[in-house]
Amino acid sequence: MNYMTKGKIGILLVNLGTPDSPETVDVRKYLIEFLNDGRVIDIPAWRRKLLVNLIIAPTRASKSGAQYKQVWTKEGSPLMVYSQRLANKMQKHLGPDYVVELAMRYQNPPIQKAIDKLLGNQAVEKLIVVPLYPHYASSSTGSTIEKVMDVIKSKEVVPHTTIVGPFFNNQHFINAFANIVKQQNKLEEYDHFLFSYHGLPERHILKSSAQCGMNCQLNDCCSTFSPAKFYCYRAECFETTRLLVSALGIKEGTYTTTFQSRLGRDPWIKPYTDKVIEEKAKAGVKRILAFSPAFVADCLETLFEIRTEYNHLFQQHGGSHLHLVESLNDSDIWVEALGKIILSN
Numbered sequence: 001m002n003y004m005t006k007g008k009i010g011i012l013l014v015n016l017g018t019p020d021s022p023e024t025v026d027v028r029k030y031l032i033e034f035l036n037d038g039r040v041i042d043i044p045a046w047r048r049k050l051l052v053n054l055i056i057a058p059t060r061a062s063k064s065g066a067q068y069k070q071v072w073t074k075e076g077s078p079l080m081v082y083s084q085r086l087a088n089k090m091q092k093h094l095g096p097d098y099v100v101e102l103a104m105r106y107q108n109p110p111i112q113k114a115i116d117k118l119l120g121n122q123a124v125e126k127l128i129v130v131p132l133y134p135h136y137a138s139s140s141t142g143s144t145i146e147k148v149m150d151v152i153k154s155k156e157v158v159p160h161t162t163i164v165g166p167f168f169n170n171q172h173f174i175n176a177f178a179n180i181v182k183q184q185n186k187l188e189e190y191d192h193f194l195f196s197y198h199g200l201p202e203r204h205i206l207k208s209s210a211q212c213g214m215n216c217q218l219n220d221c222c223s224t225f226s227p228a229k230f231y232c233y234r235a236e237c238f239e240t241t242r243l244l245v246s247a248l249g250i251k252e253g254t255y256t257t258t259f260q261s262r263l264g265r266d267p268w269i270k271p272y273t274d275k276v277i278e279e280k281a282k283a284g285v286k287r288i289l290a291f292s293p294a295f296v297a298d299c300l301e302t303l304f305e306i307r308t309e310y311n312h313l314f315q316q317h318g319g320s321h322l323h324l325v326e327s328l329n330d331s332d333i334w335v336e337a338l339g340k341i342i343l344s345n
Contacts, residue, residue: 007125010099010118010159011342013087014144015132015297017106018077022068028061034106039143042204064300071303080104082297083132085330086338093339099124105144115151119159127152127161128345130338132296134173135236136166137200138208162345168236168293169225169243176337177293178247181325190289190323192280193250196306197237197294199259199268205234218269234259234269240293256280260310261301277310281317288314288322296334298327 019030035041035052043051068077075081087102094100103114118124129148133140145163152158167173187193202218208231209216222229222238229235241257244250258276262268280288290310292302302324311322328334 007123008097008099010101010124010127011090011094012101012103012111012114012118012127012129012148013083013090013132014103014105014111014129014148015079015083016140017104018079018299019065019068020108022065022072022077024061024065027065027068028057030107031057031061031064037106037139037143039146040139042138042207067300067304070308071300077299078303079297079299082327082329086297086335089330089332089335090339090342093335094342105140105147111144111147112151115148119155119157124159127159128164128342129161130164130342133294134166134168134240134296135197135233135294136168136231137233138204139200141166164341164345166230166236167341168240170341172337172340174240174243174247176328176331176333177291178244179333180328180331181244181248181291184326185289185323187248187250187289190287191254191285192288193245193255194273194276194280194288194290194322195237195241195244195255195257196260196273196290196292196310197240197257198301199262199272200233201264202267202269205232205269208232237294244291244293260305273306273310274313277314277319277322278317281314281319284318286320288319289325290322291325292327296328298329302327 017030017034019026032052035056036048038045038048041048041052071078073081083102087100091098091100099118101114101118103109103111105111118127129145131141131144133144136142148163152161205216205218216232216234218234222232222235225235225239225242237259238257241255245255256271256276258271258273259269260273262272277288290306292306295302307324314322
């Protein structure tokens with residue numbers, strides 16, 4: 001007699017995180033946890049703790065809280081709302097043989113709690129971890145994988161675990177994003193197309209480059225892509241732009257790849273989004289369509305930094321309007337695409 005039964009497969013969707021509320025106390029709590037991660041600010045722990053706890057968090061919490069309040073919805077943080085809706089839809093899409101849980105790398109719901117639910121209450125026999133970042137960076141994907149492994153290694157039973165890798169060049173991701181763009185926008189109405197990705201300190205790129213033997217030059221070496229550059233964040237972003245440009249039929253010379261959200265005085269990867277926007281406005285560009293393919297869900301960086309701050313900056317220097325393309329969020333197009341990415345693992 002065969003007593004074997006087919007267990008369920010657990011799907012752990014992980015996004016970066018968000019404060020529990022836009023109030024200063026919650027924003028400060030979030031910043032302290034986020035910025036004290038050694039993969040985010042990669043300096044000695046004692047220096048990082050002093051810098052974050054005594055300088056950055058106290059001085060930025062109130063300002064960031066005011067920004068969060070401008071994008072906060074009745075349901076909560078946009079990032080949390082869209083991520084939870086995505087998880088709910090993914091559960092229905094995948095069906096009863098799968099158990100889907102959402103976690104955030106920082107704050108709530110914590111990775112520990114989500115894994116406890118999957119391995120305890122649901123007793124899944126296999127775990128698939130999906131970091132919801134299209135492009136690999138040590139400070140996002142790397143940190144998430146490290147945290148997941150820290151939680152799993154403490155378990156008496158360590159399940160068969162698969163981690164979905166970067167999907168920046170996955171055709172399902174590219175097609176989903178391109179279809180969202182086509183549904184929402186008429187490309188012929190714009191003078192220029194801006195692909196703005198979250199920035200990283202240059203030293204992060206150089207460190208990963210040295211480990212992988214890529215010898216990154218932080219310049220035109222990203223103009224082409226090869227398997228050797230698979231874990232170079234900057235090269236991944238330029239490749240996503242090229243694939244989306246091809247999928248959308250955007251003409252050469254009418255688009256730019258840039259990087260936003262820099263922090264501190266150290267050099268970050270270039271070109272900088274705000275500088276390019278200013279240059280385009282002064283050069284006579286009137287209407288820009290902005291994409292943010294580094295984020296699969298709209299958040300502070302898209303809804304406030306791009307849609308509000310960068311649009312204002314563009315108009316200050318002579319531009320007419322900078323329009324933000326809505327992210328994938330919880331669209332049915334993205335649910336289907338992500339489902340295919342997950343099932344391929």
